Amino acid sequence: MEAKSSIRPTPPVIETRRIVKTFPSGREVIQVLNGIDFKLERGKTASIRGESGSGKTTFLNIISGLEALDSGQLLWNGNRVDLRHFGELAAVRSSQMGLVFQAYYLLPELNLWENVLLPARLRGKPGSLERERAEYLLHRVGLAERLKFSVEKLSGGERQRAALARALMNRPRLI
Numbered sequence: 024m025e026a027k028s029s030i031r032p033t034p035p036v037i038e039t040r041r042i043v044k045t046f047p048s049g050r051e052v053i054q055v056l057n058g059i060d061f062k063l064e065r066g067k068t069a070s071i072r073g074e075s076g077s078g079k080t081t082f083l084n085i086i087s088g089l090e091a092l093d094s095g096q097l098l099w100n101g102n103r104v105d106l107r108h109f110g111e112l113a114a115v116r117s118s119q120m121g122l123v124f125q126a127y128y129l130l131p132e133l134n135l136w137e138n139v140l141l142p143a144r145l146r147g148k149p150g151s152l153e154r155e156r157a158e159y160l161l162h163r164v165g166l167a168e169r170l171k172f173s174v175e176k177l178s179g180g181e182r183q184r185a186a187l188a189r190a191l192m193n194r195p196r197l198i
């Protein structure tokens with residue numbers, strides 16, 4: 024007989040079960056994700072490789088709750104994600120996830136420092152700690168000299184570094 028352990032293992036930060044995703048393409052339907060099982064344990068890093076157009080961005084959008092799936096399950100920290108609860112998901116995303124997008128999505132009407140500070144602003148009025156953190160993060164990605172710079176004048180790599188600083192702003196559990 025086995026003794027029952029009272030210690031529950033920590034659930035994966037992200038888990039997907041048999042995720043299927045299709046997109047309409049003219050009269051056809053293209054199946055982009057074909058039943059993906061994936062787990063990311065706490066403290067681990069995963070890299071997803073595949074040809075251009077193979078579905079990497081689609082998968083990342085799905086696991087961050089930004090895109091609907093056709094079938095399958097998505098779990099965050101062991102909890103089923105229900106995309107109908109959009110507001111709750113946005114709150115979890117804002118407090119626990121830092122997203123770096125392929126297309127950056129920096130806001131041109133805000134300067135560099137304001138872009139990095141934005142995740143803190145969305146959670147309330149940022150204090151001096153947050154303002155200093157935004158500056159520190161820009162320093163860490165090598166953009167300390169450009170705090171008031173227009174993001175539209177940044178190079179692609181500089182934008183990506185700025186997006187990384189923004190993703191780290193709220194000290195996310197998951198990047």
Ligand SMILES: Nc1ncnc2c1ncn2[C@@H]1O[C@H](COP(=O)(O)OP(=O)(O)OP(=O)(O)O)[C@@H](O)[C@H]1O
Pocket residue numbers: 046047055073074075076077078079080081082125
């Ligand atoms: N909203 C959409 N509507 C229709 N088709 C889409 C949509 N989004 C993505 N696709 C298609 O799904 C496929 C996967 O796209 P995705 O962006 O996930 O690829 P990727 O692996 O990230 O590619 P890359 O390496 O070029 O960034 C592509 O064929 C793309 O055209």
Ligand SMILES: [Mg+2]
Pocket residue numbers: 079080081125
């Ligand atoms: Mg992509």
